[in-house]
Amino acid sequence: MRESELREKIEQHSRFPLRGKLNVITDTTQFMGIRSDDVLELGGSFYLVKGEEVEGRFGLDGEPKFWVKRAIDLSDGSVKIIKLVFHESFVMQLGIQQIKCFRSPRKESRILEKTRGDPFFMQGFTVPDSVGNIVRVIDRIYGVRYYDYILDLALDHETYFHQHFPVLLRNLLLCFRAIQRLHKMEELHGDIRNDHIIIDRESGIYRWIDFDYTYEWSENPFGVDLFGLGNILLLTLGKGFHNLPDIAACGPSGMETISCLTPSDFSLIFRNRIINLQKLFPYIPDGLNQVMLHFSHGAEVFYEKTEELLGDLEACEAEMACGRDVEDP
Amino acid sequence: MKTKVLIATDLSENSLKAVDYVAEVICCHDSAHITLLHVIREPSPDIMGDAKDRERYVENTRADTLRAMEEIGGHLAAKGIPEDRIRLKIQVCQRPVGIAELILHEQETGGYGTIVVGRRGISKREAFLFGSVSATVVREARRCAVWVVP
Numbered sequence: 349m350r351e352s353e354l355r356e357k358i359e360q361h362s363r364f365p366l367r368g369k370l371n372v373i374t375d376t377t378q379f380m381g382i383r384s385d386d387v388l389e390l391g392g393s394f395y396l397v398k399g400e401e402v403e404g405r406f407g408l409d410g411e412p413k414f415w416v417k418r419a420i421d422l423s424d425g426s427v428k429i430i431k432l433v434f435h436e437s438f439v440m441q442l443g444i445q446q447i448k449c450f451r452s453p454r455k456e457s458r459i460l461e462k463t464r465g466d467p468f469f470m471q472g473f474t475v476p477d478s479v480g481n482i483v484r485v486i487d488r489i490y491g492v493r494y495y496d497y498i499l500d501l502a503l504d505h506e507t508y509f510h511q512h513f514p515v516l517l518r519n520l521l522l523c524f525r526a527i528q529r530l531h532k533m534e535e536l537h538g539d540i541r542n543d544h545i546i547i548d549r550e551s552g553i554y555r556w557i558d559f560d561y562t563y564e565w566s567e568n569p570f571g572v573d574l575f576g577l578g579n580i581l582l583l584t585l586g587k588g589f590h591n592l593p594d595i596a597a598c599g600p601s602g603m604e605t606i607s608c609l610t611p612s613d614f615s616l617i618f619r620n621r622i623i624n625l626q627k628l629f630p631y632i633p634d635g636l637n638q639v640m641l642h643f644s645h646g647a648e649v650f651y652e653k654t655e656e657l658l659g660d661l662e663a664c665e666a667e668m669a670c671g672r673d674v675e676d677p
Numbered sequence: 678m679k680t681k682v683l684i685a686t687d688l689s690e691n692s693l694k695a696v697d698y699v700a701e702v703i704c705c706h707d708s709a710h711i712t713l714l715h716v717i718r719e720p721s722p723d724i725m726g727d728a729k730d731r732e733r734y735v736e737n738t739r740a741d742t743l744r745a746m747e748e749i750g751g752h753l754a755a756k757g758i759p760e761d762r763i764r765l766k767i768q769v770c771q772r773p774v775g776i777a778e779l780i781l782h783e784q785e786t787g788g789y790g791t792i793v794v795g796r797r798g799i800s801k802r803e804a805f806l807f808g809s810v811s812a813t814v815v816r817e818a819r820r821c822a823v824w825v826v827p
Contacts (some may be wrong), residue, residue: 434728445802452723534773563725567775568808575806616802643805650805 349394351539354387354422358396360598361425374478379415379432388419388430390483393477395430397417418488427488429472431456431560433481440563443617447572449563453482455538456560460484462533467548468526470557489557491549494580495542499588505629508587516584517665521658524577528654531570538562540576542583574618574651578643581661582615585625585640592620595628612646633671635664680709685780685788685810688715688745692795695826696749699793700756710785712764713749714778715742719771737767742767777813784821793824 349357351370359365382523384389387396388516393420398418403410412633420427440449450472463469467636485661492500498516501508527537537544538561545554563572583589586654592614613624621626623644628639639660642651651657684699686692696713703709717738725731746765754760770779784792792813804812812824 442806445806447806451725454726455723562721564724566807567777567810567813569773569775571806571808616805645801647801647805652808 353393357394357422358387361420361422362398363398369630375478376432376481376483377479379417379434382417382432386418387422388477388483390430390477390485394422395428395485397430398424401429421485422464429486431484433483440561442572442575443615443621444619445617447563449538450559451560452562453484453560455535456558457482457561459530459535460486462535463530466526467553468523468555469530469559470546470555479521489546489548489555491546493543493602494545494547494554495583497547498542498583500540501587505587506535506631509629509631513584514665514668517661517668519552519554520617521661521665522579522585523556524654524658524661526556526579527573528658531573531654535559536569536573537576538573540573540580542580545580546553551577568652570654571650572652574657575643577654577657578640578651582621582623582625582640582643585636586622590622590625590628591618592622595622606618610646614645616643616645616647633664633668635660635667639664642664655668680788680791681704681787682709682711682793683714683780683784683787683792683794684711684793685714685716685814686746686749686795687776687797687810688749689795689797690740691826693749695793695824696753696793697756699824700753700758700826702824704757709758710752710762710764712766712783712789713746714766714768714783715746716776717767717769718743718776719769721773739767739769740820753817766780775808775810775813777808777810777817780810780814781817782799784818789821791822791824792818796825798827800818 354370355366366385372389373382373386374389376382376388382397384397384399386397396419398420400412400414401416401418402412415432417430419430424509434451437448437450442448459475460472470486470489472484474482474484477483501512524563528538537556537559539558544556544558547558548555595605608627613622613627615621615623623640624637625640626632641647681702682699684696686696693713717735719735720731750763750765752761768779780792792814794814796811815823815825
C-alpha cells in the first residue's frame with residue numbers, strides 16, 4: 349500500500365489525519381520503541397497503533413504492557429489487541445506458594461488456533477513479523493471484567509445470593525466447561541483469574557482471555573488452573589473475598605463470627621481467606637459449601653480434574669433449581 | 678515364579694530410603710527381580726523453545742541419572758541382590774503427562790507385582806497445586822501391590 353493510501357485509511361478509521369512522518373514497522377522485536385501513530389505491517393495487513401494495554405489488575409490502574417499494543421486494523425477499522433513477543437520468567441506468588449512462571453507467545457498462539465470459533469475464548473490469529481516473531485492479533489472484547497462486575501453489584505449478600513447467584517453459576521459452569529475443553533486438548537490456561545474473564549457486552553458470554561502464561565509442574569498439570577477456578581467460585585459465592593482482618597474490623601459481631609471459625613475453614617493457599625462461607629452466610633446450601641471446602645485447609649481430597657469440579661457443581665446447580673421449584677408456589 | 682518389583686525413583690533422599698527398604702526385604706528372596714525406573718521429563722517447548730537446548734538438557738540429565746542409578750544398583754548388589762536381577766531403566770517423557778501414569782504403564786506392560794515409591798514429603802498445598810506421584814500411584818494402581826516408603 350502506498351503512503352498516500354495509508355494516510356487516507358488512517359484518516360478514515362481514526363477520525364484524525366496523521367501528522368508528521370509515517371513510520372511503518374515490520375520488525376517488532378524492539379517493542380519499546382513502537383509508539384502511538386506508528387503503523388505495523390503484518391502479513392500484508394496494516395495496523396495503526398493507538399497505545400499500550402495496561403495491566404489494570406483488580407480495579408487498579410497498573411503498569412503499561414509495552415508488548416501489548418492497542419491498534420486499529422486499517423482494512424476495516426476494527427480494534428485489535430496486538431501482542432508482541434516478550435519472553436520473561438518470573439516467580440508468581442500464589443498466597444504463600446511461589447510458582448516459577450514463563451510467558452510463552454508460542455503457547456498462546458497454539459491455544460488461539462485450537463480454540464478458534466469457540467465463543468468462550470478470546471479470538472485471534474498469529475502472524476509472523478518480518479523476522480519471524482510470533483505476533484498475535486486479537487479481537488478486542490467489549491465488556492466488563494468479571495471481578496469488577498461482581499464487586500460492583502450494590503446489594504446485600506442474601507439478596508444477591510437468591511437473585512443473582514443462580515444465573516452467575518449457570519454462566520460460570522459454561523465458562524468452566526470451556527476450561528475443561530482446553531484441558532482435554534492437553535493445554536492449560538496458566539493464569540486463571542477473576543479479571544481474566546470478560547463478560548461480552550453483546551453476547552453475554554463469559555470469555556477467557558490471556559493464555560500466554562505457563563509454569564513448571566510435577567505431577568498434575570492442571571492443579572494451578574483448578575485453584576484459579578476455585579478462587580473464581582469463591583469470589584462469586586461470597587460476592588467478594590472475606591478475609592480475617594476484614595471480619596475482625598466489624599466489631600463485636602465480627603469477633604463472634606471469628607470465634608466460630610477453625611483453621612480448616614480457611615484457604616489452603618491464602619491463610620486469611622475464609623472458604624467455609626456457610627459460617628458467614630448460613631443460607632448457602634451444604635452441597636455448594638462442600639465443593640468450596642475442597643479448596644480449604646481442612647480438605648483431605650482435592651479436585652484433580654476439571655470434570656470432577658464440574659460434576660459436583662452441576663449437581664449443586666440442579667439441587668438449587670429443585671429448591672427453587674419447591675419454594676415457588 | 679518370578680517376583681518382579683518396580684522401584685520408581687526420582688533420586689531424592691526419600692526415594693533412596695525406598696531402595697534401602699526394598700533391599701532389606703527382598704535380599705533373601707531368590708526369585709526377586711528388581712527394576713529401578715527413573716523418568717526424565719523433557720522441558721516443555723513453551724518453556725525451552727530451542728529443540729537443541731531441550732535435546733542437550735535431556736542428554737546431560739540422562740548421563741547424570743545413569744551415574745546415580747548405577748550407584749543405587751551397586752548399593753542393591755552390596756545388600757546381596759545378584760546384579761543379573763537388577764535392571765536400570767530411564768524413560769524420557771515428552772508429553773505433558775504425570776509421572777504416575779508412566780509408572781503405572783510400566784507396571785502393566787512389564788507385569789510387575791509390586792510398585793515401590795518414596796514420598797517426597799511435599800506439603801498439602803503443593804500436593805493440591807502440583808499433584809503427588811505417590812498418592813496417584815496408590816489411587817490408580819490395579820492388580821499389583823504398592824509400597825509407599827515415607
